[in-house]
Amino acid sequence: MFKPLVHSILALSLCLSAPNLAADPLGMKPIPVPDAPLGYLVHNPYENAPLTALVTLNGHKISNVEVTVHAKDDTGVAINYQVDDMRVMNEGGVPIFGLYPALMNHFTVKWTENGQQHSHDYQMLTPDIDMGFSESQWAKAPIVEVEHVDADFKDRLYFVNWTNPDGKTGQLAHNNPDAPGAFSWDGKPGFFIIDTAGDIRWYLNPYTTHDSKSFENAGYAMGMNITADGNMVWVQGQGWKKMSLMGRMISEHSLPGNFIDASHEGIEASNGNIFIRAAAKDYRRPDGMLVNTIRDQIIEVDNTGKLIDYWDLNSILDPMRDDALLSLDAGAVCLNINASQAGHQTTLEDLKNAPYGDIHGVETGRNWIHVNSIDYDSSDDSIIISSRHQSAVIKIGRDKQVKWILSPAKGWSEKFASKLLTPVDEQGNNLNCNEKGLCRGTNFDFSYTSHTAYLVPEKGTLTVFDNGDGRHLGQPMFATEKYSRSVEYKIDEQNLTVQQVWEYGKDELGYDGYSPVTSIVKYQQDKDSMMSYFASAGLFGLGGGYGNLKMDDTTGKVQSILVEHRYGETKPAVRINIGSHDLFATGYRAQVIKVQDMLK
The missing domain is CATH 2.120.10.30 (TolB, C-terminal domain)
Structure with missing residues (x-):
C-alpha cells in the first residue's frame, strides 16, 4: 500500500536532480536563477565571514569588475570597489563584501565580457549577527x-x-x-x-x-x-x-x-x-x-x-x-x-x-x-x-x-x-x-x-x-x-x-x-x-x-x-x-x- 508514495518520492527526486535526466545529468548541482547573466550565488563561501558572498561565473570570462553594495536606506553607506581580474579567477567568481546582517541586500555587479559592458542587480538575504553569546550578555554585538x-x-x-x-x-x-x-x-x-x-x-x-x-x-x-x-x-x-x-x-x-x-x-x-x-x-x-x-x-x-x-x-x-x-x-x-x-x-x-x-x-x-x-x-x-x-x-x-x-x-x-x-x-x-x-x-x-x-x-x-x-x-x-x-x-x-x-x-x-x-x-x-x-x-x-x-x-x-x-x-x-x-x-x-x- 506504500507503493504510490514511494513512486511519487522517486519521481520528485528525479525531477529535482535532473530536468532532462538523459540529456543533462546535473544531479543536485546549483542552477542560476533564470535571469542571472553569470552563475549562482554562494553565501559565506569559506564559512568564516557570514556577511560575504560569491557570484560564480558559470563558464563566463569577465574583466573590469566593479561591485556596489547598496546602502540599506538613506542613512546607510554604500560600499563600492573594483576587483582585479586575477582575483576573480582566484575566487572563482566575483567576491561580495560588506553585506548587511539580517537583510535582503541589494548589490550591483558591473563587468566587461567579449568587449561588451554588462551590469546586473542582485539580491541576497543574510543571517543575523552571531558573534557568540554568554551568560552576562545583553546585546548581540557591541x-x-x-x-x-x-x-x-x-x-x-x-x-x-x-x-x-x-x-x-x-x-x-x-x-x-x-x-x-x-x-x-x-x-x-x-x-x-x-x-x-x-x-x-x-x-x-x-x-x-x-x-x-x-x-x-x-x-x-x-x-x-x-x-x-x-x-x-x-x-x-x-x-x-x-x-x-x-x-x-x-x-x-x-x-x-x-x-x-x-x-x-x-x-x-x-x-x-x-x-x-x-x-x-x-x-x-x-x-x-x-x-x-x-x-x-x-x-x-x-x-x-x-x-x-x-x-x-x-x-x-x-x-x-x-x-x-x-x-x-x-x-x-x-x-x-x-x-x-x-x-x-x-x-x-x-x-x-x-x-x-x-x-x-x-x-x-x-x-x-x-x-x-x-x-x-x-x-x-x-x-x-x-x-x-x-x-x-x-x-x-x-x-x-x-x-x-x-x-x-x-x-x-x-x-x-x-x-x-x-x-x-x-x-x-x-x-x-x-x-x-x-x-x-x-x-x-x-x-x-x-x-x-x-x-x-x-x-x-x-x-x-x-x-x-x-x-x-x-x-x-x-x-x-x-x-x-x-x-x-x-x-x-x-x-x-x-x-x-x-x-x-x-x-x-x-x-x-x-x-x-x-x-x-x-x-x-x-x-x-x-x-x-x-x-x-x-x-x-x-x-x-x-x-x-x-x-x-x-x-x-x-x-x-x-x-x-x-x-x-x-x-x-x-x-x-x-x-x-x-x-x-x-x-x-x-x-x-x-x-x-x-x-x-
Whole structure:
C-alpha cells in the first residue's frame, strides 16, 4: 500500500536532480536563477565571514569588475570597489563584501565580457549577527553610535576587535593551574567591521576559527594586522593565522616548538616575516628554577612558520626593575582585570609574593614586562616594542643590543641609563624632567603602561598610545585625574633625544577617555590622518557617558571611543562610540580597512 508514495518520492527526486535526466545529468548541482547573466550565488563561501558572498561565473570570462553594495536606506553607506581580474579567477567568481546582517541586500555587479559592458542587480538575504553569546550578555554585538563624521571620511571602514569569554571557553585550563598562560585568557573571537553609519558590515564566525577544546585553536584572537598582500594576520593562543577578507583561511601555523602563548601582536614586517609576541616554554633561570615565561619573547617567523630569530627579553633587559610595576592599579593589569582590586596600588610585597604565572611581578616567570606591540625598522634591522609593565618603548637591534629607551629614568640600571632618550623642546633644548618623568613648564610627557608603538616613516616620527596608568610612576590622589593620550614623538637616534609633536586625549577627553588597558593609535597615509581607539574607556564604570551611551557604574559596561584626525589637528574628523555588549567585555584594537587594497 506504500507503493504510490514511494513512486511519487522517486519521481520528485528525479525531477529535482535532473530536468532532462538523459540529456543533462546535473544531479543536485546549483542552477542560476533564470535571469542571472553569470552563475549562482554562494553565501559565506569559506564559512568564516557570514556577511560575504560569491557570484560564480558559470563558464563566463569577465574583466573590469566593479561591485556596489547598496546602502540599506538613506542613512546607510554604500560600499563600492573594483576587483582585479586575477582575483576573480582566484575566487572563482566575483567576491561580495560588506553585506548587511539580517537583510535582503541589494548589490550591483558591473563587468566587461567579449568587449561588451554588462551590469546586473542582485539580491541576497543574510543571517543575523552571531558573534557568540554568554551568560552576562545583553546585546548581540557591541553597540555602535556614530557621533560625528566629516564628509570626506564617510567612506571609512573600521575593523574593531573586542574580547570576552563565553561558557565554552577556557576548558583546557579548567582546574589546571599548569595550563599555559594563554589558556587562562581563552575567549571567543570578536572581530567585526563597521561603516561610518554605525552598521556592522563584516564579522568573523567565532566558532570556525576557534575551538576551546583544541590546544592549537583556543586562546584570544588578538593583534590583527593587514599584510602587504591585503590579508589579515592575527595571533591566537598557541599559533597564528592568516586569512583573506572573504574568509579564506590562507594559512594556520603553530608556534615554534620552544614557544607558547601568543597574544597581543602578530605583524608582518617589510621583510615579509611575521613578528609575534610570545613566551618561552620550560625556561631555565640562572638560579636553576624551571618556569614558563610570560609575555617576554619576540619571535620572527617566515610565511611557512619556520623560526628565523628571537629576542629573549629576560636576557636583554632587566626583569627585576619594579619602578613601573609598583605604580600600577592592581585592578586593571591587562589581561588580568580584577574589579575587586580596582584602585589598589601594587606594593613591593605584592610583587615579591606573587605566584609564578601570568600575574604582574618581578623576575622571569611573572608578567614583568608585558610587551603588547612590535614594529620593525627596516632602516637598521631593529624592532621597537611597547612594554606596559616597564612603562617603556624600547628599540632593540638584530644583535640583541638596546638602541634607545623612551621611559622615565627611575630604576634603570647603569647598563641602560646611557640609552634613555632625553626630552627636548622644538629648538632642541633639554627639558627639566625629574626621574619619575614629570617635566616642568612643558606639555611633554612620557607614555605610561603604553599600548602600541608604531613608526610613521612618512613623517619620521613614532606614535604611542599612552594609557596613563601609573603616570609619573604613581597613582593620583583622585582617580578622576587619570587620562589617556594618543601621542606622537620625534626621536633623534644620533643624539638620543625625543620631542613631543602632537597629542590628543589629555585635554579633549580627560577622564572620560581614560583607558587603563588595550587601545591603539596608528597613522593613515591615504588620508594623512591619525586613527585612535580608546578601547577600554569606562572600564569598571570608571569613565563618563558618551552621547546617548550612558554609563552605569553597576554593570561594568565599557564605552570605547574611536576617533580619526587630520594630521596635526585635535578636532576629530570622525568620532564613533562603541558600547559593550557583555559584562566587562573590552575593546582591544581597531584598524582602518581599505577594501580596494584587500580585493586586489
